[in-house]
Amino acid sequence: MASRITELVLDCTDPERLATFWGEVLGYEVLGRGDDWAEIGPPDKRSTLLFLRNPDRKLQKLRLHIDVTATDREQDAELERLLALGATPVDISQGEVSWHVLADPEGNEFCLLSGRADP
Incomplete structure (x- = not known):
């Protein structure tokens, strides 16, 4: 088990x-x-x-973060939706990549991956 x-x-x-x-x-x-x-x-x-x-307030980059993938729209449309909900872009010097690094309203980093996931 x-x-x-x-x-x-x-x-x-x-x-x-x-x-x-x-x-x-x-x-x-x-x-x-x-x-x-x-x-x-x-x-x-x-x-x-x-x-x-x-x-306690967040002081540094998280050692564990959440990755999300849109289920019903393209990545660009999902990025706009997440930004409208209150996410903010984060630059962690990741360079040219296929995902977007964002932060939730308290600054916790998460990634929006490309492609689509099953709902």
Whole structure:
């Protein structure tokens, strides 16, 4: 038997804000919330994102980040949608690549890959 990832936990200063942002990015629904946390996930709840309030601000590039791929549009259209949701472009000196490095509203880096993923 093996393990599987059931939750990815992100410390943040505003759990509700990040849950809203990532819920829109991924098409996830809010599964629960409290004063210091919010959890989102797909309807099957197989793997969720849990946002926990932490007063510490992000100070450096993350050692672990999320990669996303559009399911129903081309990369350029998805980039525009993510920027409209509050993502910002990030330059980490990656050079000429096929993906876009972005940051969520709290500055956590993530990548928008090219191509399409199955919904």
